[in-house]
Amino acid sequence: MQNAAVAAVFDEIADYMELAGENSFKIRAYRRAAEAVANYEGAIEDAAENGELRSIEGLGEATAAKVSEFLATGAVRYLDRLREEFPPGLLDLIRVPGLGPKKVSQLYRDKQIDSVEALNVALETNALQGVSGFGPKTIENIKSGLRRMAQMSKRLPLGDALLLAASIVKGVESLPGVERVEVAGSLRRGSDTVGDINLLAATNDVAATLAGFVELPHALVVSEQDEKSASVRVRPGIEVRLRATAPEAFGFNFFRATGSHAHFEAAQIAASERGLELREDGLFRDGVAVEIPTEAAFYELLGAPFIEPELRENRGEIPAAQQGRLPRLITSADIRGDLHSHSTWSDGVLSIRQMAQAMQARGYEYFAVTDHSKALAMANGLNAERLREQAKEIAEVQAEFPDLKILRGIECDIMRDGSMDLDDDILHELDIVVASVHSGFTFDEKTQTERVLKAIAHPAVDIVAHPTGRILGVRPPYDINVPELIAAAREYSTCLEINASERLDLSDENAFAAREAGVLLAIDSDAHSARMLPNVELGVLTARRAWCEKKHVLNAKPTAELLQWLQRPEARR
DNA sequence: GCCGTTTTCGGCCCGACTGTTTTCAGTCG
Numbered sequence: 119m120q121n122a123a124v125a126a127v128f129d130e131i132a133d134y135m136e137l138a139g140e141n142s143f144k145i146r147a148y149r150r151a152a153e154a155v156a157n158y159e160g161a162i163e164d165a166a167e168n169g170e171l172r173s174i175e176g177l178g179e180a181t182a183a184k185v186s187e188f189l190a191t192g193a194v195r196y197l198d199r200l201r202e203e204f205p206p207g208l209l210d211l212i213r214v215p216g217l218g219p220k221k222v223s224q225l226y227r228d229k230q231i232d233s234v235e236a237l238n239v240a241l242e243t244n245a246l247q248g249v250s251g252f253g254p255k256t257i258e259n260i261k262s263g264l265r266r267m268a269q270m271s272k273r274l275p276l277g278d279a280l281l282l283a284a285s286i287v288k289g290v291e292s293l294p295g296v297e298r299v300e301v302a303g304s305l306r307r308g309s310d311t312v313g314d315i316n317l318l319a320a321t322n323d324v325a326a327t328l329a330g331f332v333e334l335p336h337a338l339v340v341s342e343q344d345e346k347s348a349s350v351r352v353r354p355g356i357e358v359r360l361r362a363t364a365p366e367a368f369g370f371n372f373f374r375a376t377g378s379h380a381h382f383e384a385a386q387i388a389a390s391e392r393g394l395e396l397r398e399d400g401l402f403r404d405g406v407a408v409e410i411p412t413e414a415a416f417y418e419l420l421g422a423p424f425i426e427p428e429l430r431e432n433r434g435e436i437p438a439a440q441q442g443r444l445p446r447l448i449t450s451a452d453i454r455g456d457l458h459s460h461s462t463w464s465d466g467v468l469s470i471r472q473m474a475q476a477m478q479a480r481g482y483e484y485f486a487v488t489d490h491s492k493a494l495a496m497a498n499g500l501n502a503e504r505l506r507e508q509a510k511e512i513a514e515v516q517a518e519f520p521d522l523k524i525l526r527g528i529e530c531d532i533m534r535d536g537s538m539d540l541d542d543d544i545l546h547e548l549d550i551v552v553a554s555v556h557s558g559f560t561f562d563e564k565t566q567t568e569r570v571l572k573a574i575a576h577p578a579v580d581i582v583a584h585p586t587g588r589i590l591g592v593r594p595p596y597d598i599n600v601p602e603l604i605a606a607a608r609e610y611s612t613c614l615e616i617n618a619s620e621r622l623d624l625s626d627e628n629a630f631a632a633r634e635a636g637v638l639l640a641i642d643s644d645a646h647s648a649r650m651l652p653n654v655e656l657g658v659l660t661a662r663r664a665w666c667e668k669k670h671v672l673n674a675k676p677t678a679e680l681l682q683w684l685q686r687p688e689a690r691r
Numbered sequence: 692g693c694c695g696t697t698t699t700c701g702g703c704c705c706g707a708c709t710g711t712t713t714t715c716a717g718t719c720g
Contacts, residue, residue: 147692178693218718495705
């Protein structure tokens with residue numbers, strides 16, 4: 119399947135065209151082509167084979183020809199020419215917050231700055247002083263953008279890490295002697311971002327397995343290797359470490375390689391209370407190593423049942439396990455619907471009908487159509503009039519899907535003053551209102567908090583989406599007082615979202631606090647295409663880290679209960 | 692560059708904020 123590779127070609131072309139100052143509609147055409155290919159449900163090479171490229175919406179004569187060229191030759195000459203014209207570092211520079219194509223090409227033209235490194239040097243030596251358009255505030259913004267970027271690029275968002283790990287696991291499985299390979303470390307615990315990927319292999323030939331591992335195509339550089347493990351860098355800043363162990367030692371090593379460090383230390387204390395010694399190299403009774411074939415066997419020795427990896431953060435899981443009060447963690451199978459999704463009415467790529475098909479294919483009982491509201495003009499946000507038009511289409515599609523409840527909703531912008539982007543009368547007409555912030559990210563904490571508190575208290579608002587505004591690897595949360603949001607959500611019976619797309623917002627820590635406070639959570643995909651629906655599983659991992667059971671999650675409720683909850687007038691007004 | 696129930700040209704994704712200006716360009720969502 120070459121869809122992602124072809125989409126990357128079009129995106130790269132669009133990036134270069136921005137630098138070249140090309141017509142914005144032409145650039146947009148390439149972006150759309152990238153999206154069309156990425157979201158195409160089949161393999162793009164099959165479409166090319168069958169002469170169906172031109173029937174894909176968003177591909178025209180020029181872009182379809184480039185798809186064919188890429189599939190035939192592995193390259194696109196047009197892109198090759200662009201690559202010769204501009205240094206590749208300029209593409210990194212466009213991604214620095216505060217820099218766009220115009221400023222980047224100016225820096226390149228006037229100061230020959232062609233990479234993030236060169237920009238850092240220029241900033242350190244004050245070389246940008248006096249460059250027109252680069253005043254003190256702009257320079258300060260660029261510096262803080264660079265700092266944020268450097269911080270975030272060291273860690274991989276959970277979704278990306280899972281994909282990368284899965285492909286490396288496949289490679290390791292094929293190595294000599296390997297019986298079993300598992301992801302361990304923070305990735306197994308479902309951390310929102312991971313620094314390194316840890317794998318554990320049970321093998322009959324440790325040396326051969328490790329030797330094969332460092333030769334896998336993923337490995338750019340071998341950074342460490344001893345007789346038990348090897349680390350390779352698979353992309354800048356991202357290391358994959360494989361520990362190899364004899365099959366009979368897998369249980370203990372799986373526990374140890376999964377962590378967290380804090381959990382390990384808590385387990386050491388629990389072990390010593392039972393006359394055992396837990397060390398890095400094993401569990402010992404009177405100096406003799408205890409055989410531990412499985413993780414369950416290990417926890418049993420601590421007087422506890424198996425502890426799910428997502429709980430292993432020393433948030434009280436060991437005593438809870440010993441006392442038989444571990445939560446029955448929510449699973450993906452408990453999710454009965456999606457309460458935050460987009461269609462072509464705003465910036466989604468699928469019609470309501472297509473979204474309904476995709477939701478039904480996932481086995482959902484219900485979903486909410488929550489397109490953007492009018493303040494998000496760039497996303498073609500809806501006003502009251504268009505929302506009422508949309509109701510007709512929803513009713514039509516609903517008639518075709520008797521087993522799928524389609525909720526009429528909106529993702530309504532929370533304005534700068536905390537008011538809603540749409541009037542109360544239209545909001546009360548809807549089945550569900552999801553409220554969210556898409557502007558004013560730089561407000562101070564007090565202003566930002568008060569603004570969102572107003573939304574939480576609004577009688578029409580059911581869910582506040584992505585409450586802290588972060589996007590993993592892109593943007594940190596804005597300054598906002600989460601405990602105050604949680605208290606208000608509890609008071610007004612408003613649900614808070616775990617946005618499961620590239621945000622994972624609420625974070626696990628915040629979701630943990632919300633659940634403890636008795637606030638209901640919604641795990642939503644925020645899908646703009648069918649491809650994004652499975653992201654909900656990342657949100658489930660986050661909810662599990664927050665000790666959530668299905669009773670804590672709004673969209674784990676059956677349809678009737680959900681509809682009843684959406685009524686909840688007594689708590690609201 | 693794509694698209695077409697106004698079909699081979701002309702419209703398409705707009706509005707606000709920021710910082711730098713001296714009336715606006717660039718960035719962002």
